Amino acid sequence: xxxxxxxxxxxxxxxxxxxxxxxxxxxxxxxxxxxxxxxxxxxxxxxxxxxxxxxxxxxxxxxxxxxxxxxxxxxxxxxxxxxxxxxxxxxxxxxxxxxxxxxxxxxxxxxxxxxxxxxxxxxxxxxxxxxxxxxxxxxxxxxxxxxxxxxxxxxxxxxxxxxxxxxxxxxxxxxxxxxxxxxxxxxxxxxxxxxxxxxxxxxxxxxxxxxxxxxxxxxxxxxxxxxxxxxxxxxxxxxxxxxxxxxxxxxxxxxxxxxxxxxxxxxxxxxxxxxxxxxxxxxxxxxxxxxxxxxxxxxxxxxxxxxxxxxxxxxxxxxxxxxxxxxxxxxxxxxxxxxxxxxxxxxxxxxxxxxxxxxxxxxxxxxxxxxxxxxx
Ligand code: SAH
Numbered sequence: 466x467x468x469x470x471x472x473x474x475x476x477x478x479x480x481x482x483x484x485x486x487x488x489x490x491x492x493x494x495x496x497x498x499x500x501x502x503x504x505x506x507x508x509x510x511x512x513x514x515x516x517x518x519x520x521x522x523x524x525x526x527x528x529x530x531x532x533x534x535x536x537x538x539x540x541x542x543x544x545x546x547x548x549x550x551x552x553x554x555x556x557x558x559x560x561x562x563x564x565x566x567x568x569x570x571x572x573x574x575x576x577x578x579x580x581x582x583x584x585x586x587x588x589x590x591x592x593x594x595x596x597x598x599x600x601x602x603x604x605x606x607x608x609x610x611x612x613x614x615x616x617x618x619x620x621x622x623x624x625x626x627x628x629x630x631x632x633x634x635x636x637x638x639x640x641x642x643x644x645x646x647x648x649x650x651x652x653x654x655x656x657x658x659x660x661x662x663x664x665x666x667x668x669x670x671x672x673x674x675x676x677x678x679x680x681x682x683x684x685x686x687x688x689x690x691x692x693x694x695x696x697x698x699x700x701x702x703x704x705x706x707x708x709x710x711x712x713x714x715x716x717x718x719x720x721x722x723x724x725x726x727x728x729x730x731x732x733x734x735x736x737x738x739x740x741x742x743x744x745x746x747x748x749x750x751x752x753x754x755x756x757x758x759x760x761x762x763x764x765x766x767x768x769x770x771x772x773x774x775x776x777x778x779x780x781x782x783x784x785x786x787x788x789x790x791x792x793x794x795x796x797x798x799x800x801x802x803x804x805x806x807x808x809x810x811x812x813x814x815x816x817x818x819x820x821x822x823x824x825x826x827x828x829x830x831x832x833x834x835x836x837x838x839x840x841x
Pocket of ligand 1: 603605606607646647648649650651652680681682701702703745747776777778779780781822824
């Protein structure tokens with residue numbers, strides 16, 4: 466494949482060290498409001514200052530207190546003393562021939578994560594990370610092979626959205642229309658950050674719940690929690706196999722939450738109404754693409770208001786698996802459709818910049834220190 470990668474290296478940013486100051490970027494809107502109210506009241510400032518700052522954060526997407534130019538200089542300085550304001554600088558931006566753009570973000574402690582902007586004629590989808598690395602160790606996923614490093618904070622997740630959105634605006638893309646938690650990590654293994662982040666995006670940035678998708682490998686307690694929420698966040702389930710035996714070979718978590726239990730939690734989600742489930746199914750040559758598996762898959766998903774997304778396997782280092790051949794892929798999707806299942810093949814985007822599903826490893830090239838691979 467021809468590779469057109471345009472990498473823009475940016476000098477290592479000045480990062481503020483982690484402090485005990487509360488992070489306004491990672492705060493629920495009502496908490497930010499209360500904290501700012503107390504802050505300005507203690508300084509004898511008028512209450513309308515709260516609204517000014519809130520607008521700078523959620524409506525104007527300011528990156529720093531210094532940008533909040535309708536506040537007196539002294540007030541901007543006082544805010545910076547009382548609060549932190551998580552911002553991420555891109556260590557690298559890669560652009561694919563197909564317009565897909567990947568950001569490699571450096572966190573305050575030097576760790577690296579990625580987000581991906583995926584333009585289509587009608588949408589701009591932002592794919593974000595919920596953890597640095599991933600502990601799920603799915604055999605077909607590069608993030609899984611690289612291991613787990615740490616949880617992200619709400620501020621670090623929200624900052625990917627803020628950073629990518631501003632970059633998109635400055636680089637001729639439209640506004641972000643959809644957010645998917647399909648970057649690095651398993652979002653439902655980081656509930657402490659995920660649920661506040663959803664509330665911040667939805668209530669703070671007014672990002673519609675139905676335009677936010679949480680993709681999970683099948684963390685049952687998290688699915689049940691989502692099912693109970695009034696907001697209609699979308700759920701995508703990385704099913705990848707229609708039976709326990711095959712699934713446990715691909716996904717270690719299948720041992721903890723076996724298929725029957727996973728399906729039971731999805732029934733609860735489905736019963737909550739208005740929340741269509743997407744099933745993701747990776748198409749690996751000779752592993753997941755046999756015709757009889759299509760029949761089995763149809764049997765499993767047909768009770769749900771579901772949509773099956775077939776993802777051609779993106780080759781990753783460490784396995785010699787190959788993507789399914791075109792004819793096999795077409796046969797599989799047609800068979801599902803004949804069996805009454807809504808299904809489509811998801812064409813890979815950004816493969817040339819290793820931005821496609823399962824390829825995110827936050828790899829730094831060009832002479833930088835490689836990420837320390839740890840495991841929990
Ligand atoms: N942990 C979450 C979200 C991350 S991955 C989850 O498992 O859903 C987003 C999607 O990419 C998942 O469906 C994942 O299974 C899939 N994926 C991982 N590696 C892949 C690969 N090499 N080729 C194609 N899809 C892959």
